[in-house]
Amino acid sequence: MPELPEVETIRRGLEHYLVGHKIVDVEIRVPKLFEGNPKDVIDGKVKKVRRFGKGLVIDLSNGYSLAIHIKLTGQLIYRDKKTEDEPVSKEKVGTLPSKLTHVIFELDKGARLYYNDARRFGWIKVVKTDEVGNLPFFKSMGPEPFKDLTLEYFKKVLMNSNLAVKPLIMDQKRIGGIGNIYANDALYYAKIDPRRPAKTLKDSEIKKLYEGVHKVMEEGMKYGGSSELNYVNVLGQEGSYQDHTLAYGRQGDICERDGGRIQKIYLGGRGTYVCEKCQK
DNA sequence: AGTATCCTGGAA
DNA sequence: TTCCAGGATACT
Numbered sequence: 001m002p003e004l005p006e007v008e009t010i011r012r013g014l015e016h017y018l019v020g021h022k023i024v025d026v027e028i029r030v031p032k033l034f035e036g037n038p039k040d041v042i043d044g045k046v047k048k049v050r051r052f053g054k055g056l057v058i059d060l061s062n063g064y065s066l067a068i069h070i071k072l073t074g075q076l077i078y079r080d081k082k083t084e085d086e087p088v089s090k091e092k093v094g095t096l097p098s099k100l101t102h103v104i105f106e107l108d109k110g111a112r113l114y115y116n117d118a119r120r121f122g123w124i125k126v127v128k129t130d131e132v133g134n135l136p137f138f139k140s141m142g143p144e145p146f147k148d149l150t151l152e153y154f155k156k157v158l159m160n161s162n163l164a165v166k167p168l169i170m171d172q173k174r175i176g177g178i179g180n181i182y183a184n185d186a187l188y189y190a191k192i193d194p195r196r197p198a199k200t201l202k203d204s205e206i207k208k209l210y211e212g213v214h215k216v217m218e219e220g221m222k223y224g225g226s227s228e229l230n231y232v233n234v235l236g237q238e239g240s241y242q243d244h245t246l247a248y249g250r251q252g253d254i255c256e257r258d259g260g261r262i263q264k265i266y267l268g269g270r271g272t273y274v275c276e277k278c279q280k
Numbered sequence: 281a282g283t284a285t286c287c288t289g290g291a292a
Numbered sequence: 293t294t295c296c297a298g299g300a301t302a303c304t
Contacts, residue, residue, distance in 0.1 A: 001297085001298060001299075003299090054299075054300095069299080069300085070299095071286095071298085071299050071300075072287095072297075072298055072299060073287090073289085100288095100289090117287095118287085118288060118289055118290095119286085119287045119289080119297090119298095120286080120287055120288075121286065121287065121288095121298090121299070121300085136301090137300080137301095162281090163281075164281090167281090170299090172299080172300075179298080179299070180298065180299085228297095229298085230289090268281080268283095269283070269298085270297095270298065271296095271297075271298080281304100283302100283303080283304080284302085284303075284304095285300100285301080285302080285303095286299105286300095286301095288297105289297100290295105290296090290297095291294105291295085291296080291297100292293100292294085292296090
């Protein structure tokens with residue numbers, strides 16, 4: 001599921017392939033995903049691509065931006081004459097456009113940007129660049145790992161909440177970018193039970209968890225993200241972090257630290273993976 | 281703090 | 293055929 005490492009991988013790809021391209025036309029096949037006037041982005045040239053937590057912003061030269069959230073199953077795939085011959089994931093993407101393609105950005109020089117989304121949870125919004133920060137999702141976003149999430153702030157968030165630590169660190173308003181996969185793995189790394197009320201964590205545990213969050217997300221980016229679900233990069237290729245998770249998706253596996261078995265439980269309605277022997 | 285909602289492909 | 297997946301929001 002796209003979290004910070006997946007969305008950052010996409011951002012880098014978009015930055016690399018999109019900057020300099022002009023948007024020539026927009027084809028909207030599923031209107032509910034698209035907000036704002038598509039005409040406002042036509043003739044706009046891509047200046048840069050930003051990421052805030054799990055959200056993306058494509059800034060154009062004409063004062064408008066595309067704010068995008070791919071939620072669980074969104075894909076942004078770039079194709080041009082050069083990349084056309086590089087195969088996209090047959091399983092996750094198929095032939096473009098597919099029946100899951102809901103928006104197509106026609107770019108200059110014969111290039112295209114496809115937005116696919118199996119579950120149609122994602123959104124694309126046209127907004128003035130200087131109003132991006134007013135969108136509720138961006139406005140309420142907390143500080144994020146690798147950026148402005150300091151250990152001091154992290155400590156403060158955890159110490160002041162009775163919430164179970166896992167749903168707490170996944171709250172985008174408090175901390176941006178952490179989702180289910182990396183929350184599970186970071187907690188496993190730090191040997192902390194995801195159900196622990198956050199304020200019961202000791203300083204040393206908070207520090208270890210902070211370290212774990214960064215560690216597992218770094219691994220995520222190293223492996224090009226997790227393609228457990230529909231995630232692919234802008235070339236339509238899968239990542240492989242799903243083969244390197246510490247705890248996520250590993251129910252029944254033996255914990256290599258102590259030989260315990262990783263259990264799947266539900267916490268806050270979400271699949272949660274925990275070795276009860278070493279995660280206390 | 282837990283639960284329903286959106287939505288649908290794919291697994292069971 | 294039913295159920296599950298979960299990011300974010302909106303309820304209760």
